[in-house]
Each structure stands twice: as structure tokens, then as C-alpha cells.
Amino acid sequence: MATSFANFGNELYTGKRSYDFVDSKKIWFLIAAVLVALSILLPVAKGGFNLGIEFRGGSEFTVSNVKTTDPALGEKAVKDVVSGSVPRVANVAGTTMRIQTDKLTDDETLRIKDGLTTAYGVTDNEVTSTFVGPTWGADVTKQALLGLAIFVGLAAVLMALYFRTWKMSLSALVGMLVTMFITAGVYALSDFEVTPSAIIGFLTVLSYSLYDTVVVFDKIRENTADLQASTRRTFGEEVNLAVNQTLVRSINTMMVAILPVGAILFIGAGLLGAGTLRDLSLALFVGILIGTAATIFIAAPLYAWLRQGERELVKQAARVQQRRAQAAAKAETAEAPATA
Amino acid sequence: MARTGPKNTALRVLVWLGVILAVLTAVLAGGTMAGQASWAPKLALDLEGGTQMILAPKVEGGSGINEEQLNQAVAIIRQRVDGSGVAEAEISTQSGRNVVVSLPGTPAKETRALIQASADMNFRPVLQAGPGAAVPTESLTPEDQLPKPTAEPTNGSDINWVTPEVYKKFELLNCDNPSQDKQERSDPTKPLVTCEPASANSPAIKYILGPVEVKGSNIAGSSFQLQRGAQGAVTNEWAVNIQFNDEGTTKFKAVTERLYQFNVASQAQGGSDPKAQFAIVLDDQVISAPRANATITDGRPQITGGFTEQSAKALSDQLRFGALPISFEIQSEQQISATLGGEQLRMGMLAGLIGLLLVVVYSLFQYRALGLVTVASLVVAGALTYLAIAILGWTENYRLSLAGVAGLIVAIGQTADSFIVYFERIRDELREGRGLVSAVQNGWKRAKRTVLASKAVNLLAALVLYFVAVGNVRGFAFTLGLTAIADLIVVFMFTHPTLQLLSGTKFFGEGHRFSGLDPKRLGAIPLYRGAGRIRTPDDKPAVALRAKNTGAAAEAERRMTIAERRLAERQEQLAGSSKNASKEGN
Numbered sequence: 001m002a003t004s005f006a007n008f009g010n011e012l013y014t015g016k017r018s019y020d021f022v023d024s025k026k027i028w029f030l031i032a033a034v035l036v037a038l039s040i041l042l043p044v045a046k047g048g049f050n051l052g053i054e055f056r057g058g059s060e061f062t063v064s065n066v067k068t069t070d071p072a073l074g075e076k077a078v079k080d081v082v083s084g085s086v087p088r089v090a091n092v093a094g095t096t097m098r099i100q101t102d103k104l105t106d107d108e109t110l111r112i113k114d115g116l117t118t119a120y121g122v123t124d125n126e127v128t129s130t131f132v133g134p135t136w137g138a139d140v141t142k143q144a145l146l147g148l149a150i151f152v153g154l155a156a157v158l159m160a161l162y163f164r165t166w167k168m169s170l171s172a173l174v175g176m177l178v179t180m181f182i183t184a185g186v187y188a189l190s191d192f193e194v195t196p197s198a199i200i201g202f203l204t205v206l207s208y209s210l211y212d213t214v215v216v217f218d219k220i221r222e223n224t225a226d227l228q229a230s231t232r233r234t235f236g237e238e239v240n241l242a243v244n245q246t247l248v249r250s251i252n253t254m255m256v257a258i259l260p261v262g263a264i265l266f267i268g269a270g271l272l273g274a275g276t277l278r279d280l281s282l283a284l285f286v287g288i289l290i291g292t293a294a295t296i297f298i299a300a301p302l303y304a305w306l307r308q309g310e311r312e313l314v315k316q317a318a319r320v321q322q323r324r325a326q327a328a329a330k331a332e333t334a335e336a337p338a339t340a
Numbered sequence: 341m342a343r344t345g346p347k348n349t350a351l352r353v354l355v356w357l358g359v360i361l362a363v364l365t366a367v368l369a370g371g372t373m374a375g376q377a378s379w380a381p382k383l384a385l386d387l388e389g390g391t392q393m394i395l396a397p398k399v400e401g402g403s404g405i406n407e408e409q410l411n412q413a414v415a416i417i418r419q420r421v422d423g424s425g426v427a428e429a430e431i432s433t434q435s436g437r438n439v440v441v442s443l444p445g446t447p448a449k450e451t452r453a454l455i456q457a458s459a460d461m462n463f464r465p466v467l468q469a470g471p472g473a474a475v476p477t478e479s480l481t482p483e484d485q486l487p488k489p490t491a492e493p494t495n496g497s498d499i500n501w502v503t504p505e506v507y508k509k510f511e512l513l514n515c516d517n518p519s520q521d522k523q524e525r526s527d528p529t530k531p532l533v534t535c536e537p538a539s540a541n542s543p544a545i546k547y548i549l550g551p552v553e554v555k556g557s558n559i560a561g562s563s564f565q566l567q568r569g570a571q572g573a574v575t576n577e578w579a580v581n582i583q584f585n586d587e588g589t590t591k592f593k594a595v596t597e598r599l600y601q602f603n604v605a606s607q608a609q610g611g612s613d614p615k616a617q618f619a620i621v622l623d624d625q626v627i628s629a630p631r632a633n634a635t636i637t638d639g640r641p642q643i644t645g646g647f648t649e650q651s652a653k654a655l656s657d658q659l660r661f662g663a664l665p666i667s668f669e670i671q672s673e674q675q676i677s678a679t680l681g682g683e684q685l686r687m688g689m690l691a692g693l694i695g696l697l698l699v700v701v702y703s704l705f706q707y708r709a710l711g712l713v714t715v716a717s718l719v720v721a722g723a724l725t726y727l728a729i730a731i732l733g734w735t736e737n738y739r740l741s742l743a744g745v746a747g748l749i750v751a752i753g754q755t756a757d758s759f760i761v762y763f764e765r766i767r768d769e770l771r772e773g774r775g776l777v778s779a780v781q782n783g784w785k786r787a788k789r790t791v792l793a794s795k796a797v798n799l800l801a802a803l804v805l806y807f808v809a810v811g812n813v814r815g816f817a818f819t820l821g822l823t824a825i826a827d828l829i830v831v832f833m834f835t836h837p838t839l840q841l842l843s844g845t846k847f848f849g850e851g852h853r854f855s856g857l858d859p860k861r862l863g864a865i866p867l868y869r870g871a872g873r874i875r876t877p878d879d880k881p882a883v884a885l886r887a888k889n890t891g892a893a894a895e896a897e898r899r900m901t902i903a904e905r906r907l908a909e910r911q912e913q914l915a916g917s918s919k920n921a922s923k924e925g926n
Contacts, residue, residue, distance in 0.1 A: 009767070010771060013768060013771050014771070054672065062680065064677070064679060064680050064683065065679070106452060123679075124677075125389070125677040125678055125679045126677055126679050126680065127677060128674070128675055128676045128677050128680050129673075129674070129675045130672070130673065130674045130675070131670065131672065131673040131674075132671070132672040132673075133669065133670055133671045133672060135396070135669070135671060136394070136671040136672045139396075139671065143808055146808050147804050147805060147808035150804050150808060151800065151801060151804040151805075154800055154804065155797060155800060155801075158796060158797065158800060159797075162793050162796075197743065197746075200743065200805065200816050200817075203801065203804075203805055204750065204801065204805075204816075204820070206801065207797060207798055207800070207801030207802075208754075210797045210801075211754075211757075211794045211797045211798055214790070214793050214794045214797055215761055215790055215794055218789065218790040218793065219790075222786065245768070246764070248764060249760055249761060249764040252702075252706055252760045252764070253757045253760050253761070255702055256699045256702060256703070256752075256753045256756040256757060256760065257750075257753035257754065257756075257757060258753065259695055259698035259699050259702060259753065260691075260692065260695025260696065260698070260699060260749045260750065260752040260753050261695070261749070261750060261753065262695070262698075263691045263692070263694040263695035263698060263749070264688070264691040264692075264695065264746065264749055267687075267690060267691045267694050275684065275742075276386070276684075276742045276743050276746060277684070277687070277688060277691070277742065277745075277746055280743070280746045280750075280816070281746070284750060
């Protein structure tokens with residue numbers, strides 16, 4: 001397969017094999033628009049995201065190495081201390097139980113902890129408790145949004161400076177936004193808990209999405225540098241070639257980025273249950289896939305589209321068409337005597 | 341083959357990298373031998389087990405917290421935690437807004453109450469004082485002999501504040517074994533029954549105090565120094581100086597005027613009236629109750645008597661905190677068992693190793709022997725990162741958290757990314773028909789820019805996450821940024837020089853089929869077209885091009901390499917000029 005993949009790369013590089021990303025932009029944009037719309041509508045229809053305890057406020061216990069995974073034991077342990085409460089008890093992975101309750105006082109927390117230790121036959125060391133105040137989630141959200149705004153702002157400036165054209169910067173940011181919305185949509189759909197860790201993963205995805213776009217755009221810039229002096233390809237075709245030429249890179253980059261993340265997601269978290277590692281890696285896993293796709297299907301075609309109306313490029317496109325027409329005519333006349 | 345230039349540079353750079361690694365290792369080794377550092381990175385509480393509380397400080401009056409206030413808040417909590425005998429507590433600020441307290445193990449209820457308690461300093465006049473022990477039941481004052489207020493109290497020292505309830509509470513209070521239950525904050529307009537806990541050189545004392553007369557927020561500053569004697573010579577006695585603001589000066593003057601009279605009166609009788617004392621109350625506990633030996637008019641009282649340097653400093657610090665009535669609200673609290681932390685670290689490392697292995701396998705699969713360069717580069721990047729974390733753990737007390745581990749794992753992919761960008765560029769150059777040596781040079785020139793730009797995005801994200809983030813985001817952002825820098829160092833100082841050297845070897849230079857840089861496999865069309873085997877039969881565009889007259893249809897256009905393009909261009913120019921000529925001819 002390595003051989004065929006290398007061949008695949010060669011063919012993409014020379015243009016022998018070419019996928020049409022730029023010309024069929026309408027389809028990609030439509031798909032993206034539908035997905036983004038769904039990603040916005042879905043959480044609304046479902047009544048929001050499945051927020052983690054950090055956002056809801058409350059108390060949580062994690063009991064590891066339990067002898068039995070009967071949720072009733074956990075419920076009883078909580079109700080023995082706080083009679084009216086409705087604890088949510090779940091077996092999160094293997095021999096780990098998670099018990100979530102409303103906000104508890106310090107004293108109640110300690111007593112429930114003792115109760116759980118006895119109920120599940122574990123030692124004191126195997127019960128972890130978390131208390132999250134009601135304002136914490138708002139704080140986290142506020143900071144995350146602030147971070148997002150600062151990052152997007154700085155990234156836009158950085159890219160505009162690096163590429164020296166705001167159109168590239170805009171295209172990359174649109175690609176990033178699409179990634180963001182769809183990743184959030186997948187989160188809403190999958191009903192995974194949104195925790196601060198998931199939000200970190202989410203913010204990292206934005207960085208990955210831009211990173212990926214920068215690499216591809218760098219090639220686009222290189223390919224279109226001396227476009228004015230050439231009549232070989234139109235601007236859109238050059239962009240498409242650049243995307244094709246970096247396709248192997250995109251796939252390889254995506255693979256090496258996603259392999260370690262996948263390892264956390266399926267190996268670490270599968271055995272360990274919910275937590276920092278799983279929440280983070282799920283957001284990254286989804287986001288890297290979508291981010292790579294968004295660069296290829298959204299950011300690059302969008303850039304071509306943004307620029308295709310420029311006077312110089314229109315003229316250049318006309319020159320390309322003219323030369324092609326001439327070449328075709330010449331080919332016909334060249335063939336004519338042969339057939340005659 | 342360029343033997344001298346690039347090769348020598350490459351060797352020099354590699355030597356420099358070796359020097360950097362050696363220096364870092366030596367630094368860490370030195371620290372370890374001195375017993376200050378350790379080879380293993382320090383672990384954060386979520387991996388080591390312990391309790392982490394995130395507290396939001398609140399200044400009374402609802403105003404925001406500035407950095408200095410936050411630092412004071414940290415100092416307050418540190419003092420409280422240290423005072424409660426918890427070793428190795430970590431107290432730090434986060435994002436300029438929160439205070440993070442990390443304690444090993446599960447803190448006692450008292451410690452927890454202590455941490456959340458608000459700092460609230462006041463000055464109250466003493467009404468009555470007594471030994472700390474509770475009065476035995478049999479000798480309690482009978483109901484009918486309890487003090488009965490005869491009138492509304494007229495000033496802070498008025499004995500009419502002492503109601504039967506207050507007195508009963510005073511008698512029952514046991515300061516030798518105080519309960520640490522967090523109580524409601526006392527009412528500043530009412531009398532307070534409380535303790536001065538036992539200290540090194542004095543037993544516990546209990547007090548009935550009058551209402552608050554001077555607020556802690558009236559303190560402008562405080563210091564401690566060795567007392568000067570009458571002749572101005574420095575004595576061995578430590579003293580604590582307070583400086584009040586204008587409002588405090590006025591109020592304190594009024595208080596000391598009154599208290600000094602009690603002092604004068606009681607000394608005349610050869611006794612000592614507790615009413616001559618004013619109590620400095622922090623968090624409803626008396627921290628000092630000096631006697632008024634003079635009327636203080638300038639708002640600069642000095643407290644003396646039995647201080648050591650340490651106790652003088654402690655009191656001085658406490659007085660400074662008093663200027664700032666900060667209370668704390670627990671935003672989140674996590675108690676993580678050491679078992680769970682250890683397990684998560686193990687799983688995290690397992691996941692990381694498997695992830696690394698997958699990346700290695702994929703690299704070898706995709707890039708053959710070149711993949712080994714990736715592996716070696718990852719190893720060097722890993723070593724750099726590891727040394728940096730261990731050294732930062734020593735010098736900056738950096739602790740690796742689970743989120744940090746996640747950052748490291750994610751970084752494996754991001755680090756390998758740079759190599760892919762670079763390798764793909766080299767392959768592109770090979771496809772253009774260059775020899776490996778110049779392909780490496782040219783590919784590097786282009787890849788360098790891309791790698792720098794994309795790493796800048798990574799670093800930007802890490803920085804923003806680090807500075808704006810809350811909760812455990814920081815650890816993640818930190819390792820992400822750290823690895824981005826390590827990656828840059830490795831790409832520039834290891835991967836590129838190594839490839840420069842390798843491009844001179846027979847195995848890579850001649851494009852062995854396992855080298856990952858086999859020109860044949862990469863479909864390279866050498867600029868020099870000597871060998872007949874270069875063209876594959878299905879490479880039609882080339883054939884078409886050579887047959888000049890066939891011309892190039894748009895379809896074939898796209899299939900051209902740069903080499904072909906150049907040729908085509910030349911042909912185009914020729915064709916174009918001839919066409920123009922013919923046009924002119926018409």
C-alpha cells in the first residue's frame with residue numbers, strides 16, 4: 001500500500017490525478033452550510049448541551065476498584081445522608097462508579113464519602129470527591145469565550161501579516177469557524193458531557209484547524225506567486241493544484257495527529273472512564289478530522305472564490321482561456337493532415 | 341556533491357544541540373545531587389492525589405480584586421494553611437482572579453474551614469478577660485448573680501454591654517480546646533466573646549470584647565523593627581508599628597484616650613484593668629491585646645512586649661492583611677485519591693506510549709528509513725521536553741498534571757507534523773528532478789517558512805490558553821507551548837542537519853528503495869534525461885510534449901511537472917512568437 005500511496009502522492013503532485021475541490025465549491029459550501037445549520041439547530045432542539053458538573057454545580061464522587069457495580073448501593077449511601085436527594089449513579093468504566101448529587105455541605109460530603117467506602121467495599125483512598133460551586137461554570141465559560149475571542153483576533157492578525165492578504169486570513173478563519181460549529185454539533189449529537197477539559201480540546205482544535213490551513217495556504221501562495229506571468233492555469237486551478245499537492249501531507253499530518261489522540265480516547269479512557277483525558281481527546285479527535293476537511297473543502301475554495309473576481313485575475317483567466325483555445329485549434333490543425 | 345559547506349554546518353549544529361542537551365542534563369544532575377531537584381518531574385495533585393480548591397476572593401464592598409490584593413489573599417491563605425500545620429501546600433494565583441490551594445491528602449475539616457474563612461480584622465476594646473479554660477459547671481455564676489446591664493451602653497468600654505447571655509457564653513467558652521467550626525461572622529455592633537489561642541509564650545486567654553471601634557481597613561500600613569531605647573540605641577526588643585489612615589487616626593485617638601484613663605486608674609490602685617486593653621481581632625479571634633500605655637494622637641501606635649522577630653513579623657503581616665477584608669468563596673473543590681491519580685497517570689502513559697508507537701509505525705510505513713529520522717527526532721524532542729519539565733519543576737515548582745500529560749500526548753502528533761511538512765517538501769523537490777542534496781537544501785528553505793508559521797499558530801494558541809484559561813487548562817497549555825518550542829529546536833537543530841548528513845550517504849543519496857526518498861518511486865523526472873528507463877509508458881503528457889505538434893490540451897496541462905512546464909513554456913514562447921509573427925504577416 002505504501003507504494004500505491006506514494007504513487008497516489010506522485011499523481012496528485014504532477015496533476016495526473018486531481019480532485020476537484022475548487023470548482024465544486026458550491027457543493028462543499030452547501031454541505032458545510034447544512035452541517036453548520038444542523039450544528040446550531042440540534043443543540044437548540046435538544047435543549048442545550050449535556051453540561052458537565054463543572055457547569056451545573058454540585059458534588060461528584062468517583063469510586064475506583066469497586067467490588068460490585070450496583071448503582072443502588074451508591075444511591076442508598078447518598079440518601080442515607082441527604083434523604084431528599086436524587087443522586088445520579090453510573091458505572092463509568094470497568095470498576096469505576098460515579099455518583100453525582102446536588103451541592104453538598106462539607107459535612108455531608110465526608111459522610112457520603114464514608115458511606116460509599118463501606119457500600120462498595122473500597123478503601124478510603126479509592127474515593128474521590130469533587131465539589132463545584134454554582135458560579136464556577138459561568139467563570140469557565142466566560143474565560144473560554146474570552147480566550148476564543150483573543151485567539152481568533154490574534155490569529156487573524158498573525159495570518160494577515162504572514163500571508164499579506166486579508167482574504168487568506170478570512171478564508172482560514174471561516175474554515176476554523178466551520179470546524180468549530182460542526183465539532184460542537186457532533187458534541188451535541190453524541191451527548192458527551194461538555195466539561196472544561198472538552199473546552200480545552202475545543203480550543204486546541206481551533207489551533208489545529210488554523211495550523212493545517214497555514215500549511216496548505218503556504219503552498220497555494222507558492223503556486224500562485226508568479227501567476228501573472230503565466231497562462232498555464234487560472235487562479236482557481238492553481239489553488240486546486242496546491243490543495244491536491246498537499247493532500248498527502250494533509251492526510252499524513254491528520255493521521256499522526258489523530259493516532260495519539262485516538263490512543264487516549266480508546267485505550268486510556270476506555271479503561272479509565274470519563275475524565276480529563278477522554279473529554280479532551282474526543283474533542284480533539286472530532287475536531288482534527290473536521291479541521292483537515294474544512295481546510296480542503298472550505299478554506300481553500302473560499303479563498304479562490306474571494307479572489308476570482310479581482311480584475312488582474314479575471315484578465316489572467318482570460319489569457320489562459322485564449323491560449324487554450326489556440327492550443328486546441330493548433331492541435332486540430334496538426335491532426336488534420338494526419339487523418340487526411 | 342557539496343561536501344564541505346552544508347555538511348560542516350550540519351555537524352556544527354548537531355554538536356550545539358548536543359551541548360544544549362548536555363548542559364540541561366548537567367544542570368538537572370547538579371540539582372539532584374544537591375538534593376534540590378529530582379529526576380522525575382513533579383506531579384500535580386490530580387496525579388499525586390490530594391485536594392485542590394479554587395477560591396474566588398471577594399473584597400467587601402463588591403469592588404474588583406487587583407493583583408496586589410490577590411497576592412495578599414494568597415499570603416493570607418498561605419499563613420492560615422501553614423499555621424494549621426499542613427506541609428507542602430501549594431498556593432498560587434490563577435489568571436489574576438482566583439487563588440488555587442493544593443494540599444496533599446484530604447485536609448481536616450478545620451483546615452478547610454480555615455481556608456475559606458474570610459479575613460476580617462477589627463479593633464475592639466476589651467471588657468473582660470480571663471484564663472482560657474471553661475469555668476467548671478459547679479462554679480458557674482448563679483443566674484441571679486449574672487451581670488445585669490443597667491442602661492444602654494454609652495461607649496465601647498461600657499460594662500453595660502455584658503448581658504447575662506454574653507457572660508454565660510464567656511464562662512462556658514473553652515479556649516484551651518477550641519472548636520474550629522466555622523461560625524457566622526460576628527456582628528461588629530455587638531459584643532464578642534472569643535479567645536486568644538495559646539502561643540509559645542502565653543497560655544490561651546478568653547475575652548469579652550466591646551463592639552468594633554476601629555476597622556482593619558483603617559490600617560494604612562504596618563512594619564516591625566527592633567525597638568529603640570531612650571538613648572536611641574537599638575535594644576533587643578522587637579516592636580510592631582501600625583500606621584492608621586486619617587479616619588483610623590481620629591478613631592484610634594478617641595479609643596486610646598479612654599483606655600489610657602483605665603490604665604492610669606488601675607495602675608494607681610496597683611492592679612491592671614483589662615478594660616485598658618484593646619484587642620486586635622482577626623477572623624473573630626484575638627491575635628493580640630495590648631494595653632494602652634499612652635494616648636496615641638498621630639495614628640502611629642507601636643506594640644511592644646515579648647515579641648520575637650518571627651512573632652513581630654507575623655503580627656505585622658496580619659495587620660496588613662487586616663487592611664483588606666477579603667473573603668473567599670470556594671469555586672470548586674476536588675479530592676483526588678492517590679490511587680486514582682496513579683492509575684490515571686499509568687493509563688495516560690500507556691495511551692501516550694501506544695500513540696507514540698502508532699505514530700512511529702505510521703512514519704516508517706509512509707517514509708521508510710526516513711521514518712527513523714522522525715523517530716530519532718521525536719526522541720530528541722522528548723528528551724528536551726523531559727529535561728525542561730524536570731528543571732522547571734525544580735526551579736519554578738512546575739507540576740505535571742493530567743491535562744499536562746494530555747498536552748504531551750497531543751504534542752507527539754504536532755511534533756511529527758513538522759517532519760511531515762519537511763519530508764513532503766523534500767519529496768516534492770525530488771519529484772521536480774533534483775538530486776537529494778539539493779532537494780534537502782531547497783525543501784528545507786520552503787519547509788522552514790511553513791514550519792515557523794504553523795508553529796507560531798500553535799504557540800499563539802498555547803499562550804492564549806495559558807493566560808486566559810481557568811481550571812486545569814494551564815497545564816495543558818503549558819506543555820503544548822513547551823513542546824512547540826522543543827519541536828522548533830529539534831526541527832532546526834536535529835532533523836534538518838541529520839538529513840543534510842544523510843543526503844550524503846549512499847543509502848539515501850542514491851535513493852535506496854527503502855530510504856523513503858526513492859526518486860523512481862516518487863515519479864521523479866530528472867532534469868538530465870540521459871537514462872532511458874526514466875519514462876513510464878503511461879506518462880503520456882511527456883510523450884505528447886516531446887511530439888511538438890500534438891500540443892497540450894488543458895487536461896494534459898495539469899499533468900505537467902515544473903520541469904515539463906519549463907519546457908512547455910519555452911515551446912509556448914516559440915509557438916507564441918511564431919504565431920504573432922504569422923499574425924503580423926497576415
